[in-house]
Amino acid sequence: MKFPLILILTAFLFFSCEEHTKEATSTEAIKYPTPFENGNGNQTATYEEIIGFYEELAADFPHIEIEKIGLTDSGKPLHLISFSKDRINWESTNEDKIKILINNGIHPGESDGIDATMMLLRDLATGKVNAPDNLIFSAIAVYNVGGSLNRNTSTRTNQNGPESYGFRGNARNYDLNRDFIKADSRNALAFYSIYHKINPDIFIDNHVSNGADYQYTITHLFTQHNKLGSAAGNYLHTKLQPELEARLAKRDLPITPYVNVYNSSPEKGFSQFMDYPRYSTGYTSLWNTLGMMVETHMLKPYKDRVLGTKAIMEEIIIIGSESRLEIKQARTDSFKAFRNASQYALNYELDYSKADTLNFLGYKAVIHKNELTGNDLMTYDRHQPFSKKTVFQNYFKATDSVLIPDYYILPQSQWKIIELLRHNHIQMEFLTKDTTLAVTKYRIASYQTSTNAYEGHYPHHAIEVEEKVEELRFRKSDIMIPTHQPGIKYIMETLEPAGQDSFFKWNYFDSILQQKEGFSSYVFESTAKEFLTKNEALKREFDSIKMSNKNFRESNYQQLEWIHKRSPNYEKAHLTYPIYKWNK
Incomplete structure (x- = not known):
């Protein structure tokens, strides 16, 4: 039977349109599709697409807010996206809500969280994901803006997708996940504003792992529970982690702790990664926030990693909403635990007695x-x-502890440290007049310095200090930092020089390590001789060293330097740590 040409063409067009409709259905069924969903499952949104997507959501849905906060090293601000069924009053503490903060794109090549969060916020706004009434869900769209703009296809050498992505270093080539204490970047200062604005109960930083191969698509890196300590640490370890693992198992998404190995097989066993305060979750734990990093596996398909990241955040929303009172109480109890604490632990090591x-x-x-x-x-x-x-x-x-004083005293000359304390909402008091106080001061007895640059610094380590109580005169407007306040952990970690991420470690006080005044041997020799004559005990020690140490005995300079450092001529500032401890 012959059919007219017009019927053949009509039929062809009908079936072509039907097939096209079938292909488009998956995208058209999604309201406000993301670039990831519009792509082939192996693509991530560009910076411009991310911000444009959130601006559209905020314009169309009253439950979505978008804010520009601070500046980054790229010259662009951070964008904070927030969802709540109620209008958010940021002047309130919002303690009737479970507050969750998500950080994305700190390493822009690890873009899984960027795409997952875009879909999740869209689903919360459209009602596809049921949002609890007691939820404030906030996300930093892209933390490392400069790295996101530096898009490439090759620097994630070991990673399976996406097709193109941003670079790990920021606009000034800092790894921002080492910068939460030293704060070399504007990004860190903007993060401080966001974190203290929200005061989140739960914090998630989305990453991609790099290392061993294994079956899991997703792993978790909770902040170290012993260092977090108190009720918050106990809740994190005994309730939040097991509950999340169980919920994901029901979704057929097995998860394991971050596989912290290097050139070794994980089946031999491995240890938890210690997230010191330089890292995002180590920083947020200083205010008893329950923190975790999501670490998807680099070799798994990009689509699976993104959907796994989204699933974790969905389950955290449910856990947080259902356990809001318990989480709030754990944080409150942890703050209370430090109100009357007398000592603070600075350094930790693996406890091999249990696992x-x-x-x-x-x-x-x-x-x-x-x-x-x-x-x-x-x-x-x-x-x-x-x-x-x-x-x-x-x-x-x-492995150690230090006594917690009532106050730390900072000379007003330490303006850079004072500014960082202010950014972190540390309460301060000012001396109202010149005052003499009996304080404990540190002398840097010994330290070692890295021979290789690390994130713009040559950090110190193996720091040992000597303590001495002395009466010192302080000026009007010098700064007093009370330790009994919510930021006590931040104060102790940064102001105690032997801390793992102290300001001293990060080279903030290197000027005290160099002598500013010296001596000429031919001038000082007569002064040194007279000084020893008047100090018999010191002379006996000097003579003993001369007898036992050949190098010392044969060096005029070594001998005179030894005397000079014990004489009134020696400058007091050398190796004297310029922050002091005072008890009422």
Whole structure:
């Protein structure tokens, strides 16, 4: 039977349109689709697309707010996106709400959280995801704006997608997840504003892992519970983490702690990563926020990683909403625990006396000869998956502690430190007149300095101090920092020089490590001789060193320098830490 040409063309167009409609249905069914959803599952939104997407949501939905906060090193602000069923009053503490803060794009090549959060905020706004009435959900759209704008296709050497992405370093090439204490970047200052504006109960920083191969698509890195301590640390470890793991298992999304290994197979066991205050979750824990990093696995398909990240945030919303009172109480109790504390632990080490056991889903590690180098190389055989009992060292113990004073006193000359304290909402008092106080002062007895640059610094370590009580005269308007306040952990971690992320460690006080005045041997020799004559005990010590130390005995300068450092001529500022401790 012959059909007219017009019927053939009509039929062709009908079926073509029907097929086109079928292909488009998945996208058209989604209101406000993201660039990730419009793509092939292996694409992430550009910075311009991200901000444009949120601006459209905020314009169309009253429950979505978008704010520009501060500046970043790129010259652009941070964008804070917030969702709540009620109009948010930021002048209030909002303690009737569970407050969740998400950070995305601190390493823009790890873009999973960017796309996941765009979809989640859209779903909250449109009602696709049921939003609890007691929720304030906030997200930093892209934290590392400069890195996001520096888009490329090759620097994430080990990562499976997306097709193009931003760069790890920011506009000034800082790794921003090492900057939360030293605050070299404008980004950090803007983050302080956001964090203290919200005072979140839960904080999530979205990342992608780099290291061993294993079966999991998603891993978690909760802030170290022993260092967080008190009720908040206990709740995080015994309730929040197990509850999240159980909920994800019901969604057929197995999750494990961050696999903290390097050139070693995880089946041999591994330890938790200690997130000191330089890291985002280590910083937020200083105010007893329950923090975690999401670490998706670099080798898994990008689409699976994004959807896994979204699932974690969805479950955290449910847990947070249902457990709001318990979480609030844990944070409150943790603040109370420091009100009458007399000591503060600065440094921690693994506690080998206890560990957890994981049912770890891994791949067999195999050793073979590397064709390029000719040496042994460890790889993973995905054809040999396993489930094994694996040791996870998840407990740390304090190795030292310092006495907590009533106050730290800062000369007003330390304006840079004072500014950082202000950015972090640390309460301060001012001396109203010149005052003499008996204070404890530190002398830097010894320290070591890194020989390699690290994030714009040559940090100090192995710091040892000597203490001395002395009466000192302070000027009107010098700064007094009371320790009994919500920011006590921040105060102790930064102002105690031996802390892992103290301001001293990060080179803020390097000027005290260099002598400003010296001596000429031919001039000082007669003064030194007279000084020893008047100090018999010191002369006996001097003579003893001369007898036992050949190098000392044969060096005029070493001998005179030894005397000079013990004489009234020696400058008091050298190695004297310019922050003091005072008790009422």
